[in-house]
Amino acid sequence: MGKYDLIVIGGGPAGIFAAGHAAQRGIRVLLLEKKPRCGAKLLITGKGRCNITNSEPDVRKFAGHFGANGKALLTSLYAFGVQEVMDFFEQRELPLVVERGGRVFPARGGARDVQRVLDRFLADSGVEVRCSSKVRELVRDGGSIAGVRTSDGEFQGRAVLVATGGLSYPKTGSTGDGYRWARELGNTVIEPQPALTAITLAENWTGEVCDLNLRNVELKVLQGGCVLESRFGETFFTRDGIGGPIVLDLSNTVRDALSLGKVTLELDLKPAVEMQLFDKRLQREMADHANYDFRNSLGNLLPKAMIPLFIRLSGIDPDKKCHSVTREERLKLLELFKALPLRVIGCEGFDKAIVTRGGIDLKEVDMRSLRSKRIDNLYFAGEVLDLDGPTGGFNLQVCWSTGYLAGVSAAGAVLNEKSSDGSMEKTEIS
Ligand SMILES: Cc1cc2nc3c(=O)[nH]c(=O)nc-3n(C[C@H](O)[C@H](O)[C@H](O)COP(=O)(O)OP(=O)(O)OC[C@H]3O[C@@H](n4cnc5c(N)ncnc54)[C@H](O)[C@@H]3O)c2cc1C
Incomplete structure (x- = not known):
């Protein structure tokens, strides 16, 4: 000894x-x-x-x-x-x-x-x-x-x-x-x-876009219609949820809120542009692509890998000409860009916690x-x-x-x- x-x-x-x-x-x-x-x-x-x-x-x-x-x-x-x-x-x-x-x-x-x-x-x-x-x-x-x-x-x-x-x-x-x-x-x-974990989501599509790093985006944590916390920075989708620096930093708030009830996240892909201005941008894109199929109109606004997902989530017929996209349909699209809703299931456990x-x-x-x-x-x-x-x-x-x-x-x-x-x-x- x-x-x-x-x-x-x-x-x-x-x-x-x-x-x-x-x-x-x-x-x-x-x-x-x-x-x-x-x-x-x-x-x-x-x-x-x-x-x-x-x-x-x-x-x-x-x-x-x-x-x-x-x-x-x-x-x-x-x-x-x-x-x-x-x-x-x-x-x-x-x-x-x-x-x-x-x-x-x-x-x-x-x-x-x-x-x-x-x-x-x-x-x-x-x-x-x-x-x-x-x-x-x-x-x-x-x-x-x-x-x-x-x-x-x-x-x-x-x-x-x-x-x-x-x-x-x-x-x-x-x-x-x-x-x-x-x-x-x-x-x-x-x-x-x-603590500092990725978050699992109910959305079944996250794996389709999990190779993408989304930079300069804003993520909000919501409960009962109130924003509990938000972060600006980098994130990415995982096979069953969302991860990356801003998610890790929001995860403690999410975990605490989950003990009280349902929690959702909202992803703003264009936080630098305010809602109304971005709607104008969408109108311009639709006008510029008036005779294109809707499926070919989002190239200036989204990474290529996200386009099929957005088309699906928007519910707009991909073969529809852009000049026929209705106001209602455009507003739905606007919401996807500015406030993509994500339903939280939970936070990862110790196996994947940073601290x-x-x-x-x-x-x-x-x-x-x-x-x-x-x-x-x-x-x-x-x-x-x-x-x-x-x-x-x-x-x-x-x-x-x-x-x-x-x-x-x-x-x-x-x-x-x-x-x-x-x-x-x-x-x-x-
Ligand atoms: C994926 C990941 C990435 C991270 N990145 C960063 C980063 O970039 N920057 C940052 O600031 N922090 C980061 N962290 C957090 C940081 O790594 C930890 O906070 C830090 O390592 C804690 O240091 P520690 O010495 O207290 O404990 P640990 O690093 O956990 O070391 C404890 C040691 O004790 C040993 N031990 C345990 N029990 C016994 C025993 N019974 N007998 C003998 N030995 C024992 C273990 O084997 C281990 O080697 C990261 C964590 C993870 C998981």
């Missing part, structure tokens, strides 16, 4: 940052990861490009993206913020680029390069990494944690840091183990729910150190905490920031303990 100053459980971005920064303070750190290598989820982030962070410069605005819990993030963000993250990667020869909406990506390459930088960081910091080592339980010793029991033995630790992630994409290793341990230790876990909503209750964690208020040598970092933000690099920034703060806090506490019990001197003499 090995003895360490700090045992970090989970080799995702939060655990890696915690372990590396703690080890740099001069303590002996063991990082345990149950998968054959660290950062499995990281590799699929940003569709393989890894949206490392978001360049939002205002710390309070950044925290505001995490709703009511955002305030609790401030100490972590001040300790290791967006600029520090960007410097971290750029100083390690990974140039970054800021894209639409402040999304920060590696300028070349992608998630694999991020993983490479993190592997080197762990090695340079002197962290002992054990992969394929699954922690089964935390070993308790009165009011503290004595160590961990794993699939390949027991390890003692002066402090233990849980960075096991949430429940989303469980194939990457995040299976909610940290929640179970926290509950067993008496911590409250806010009910985990899938987990809920987690370790922040009220029971000292957010200035990320130390448990119940167990004095237990720390938490990353998605295991009750923190979830929108798409755009916000969620990874939470991992870097809380990982850093938890790691250096744990290292500080261990160093204090060692200097007060004299073991530091002993180590130095031996």
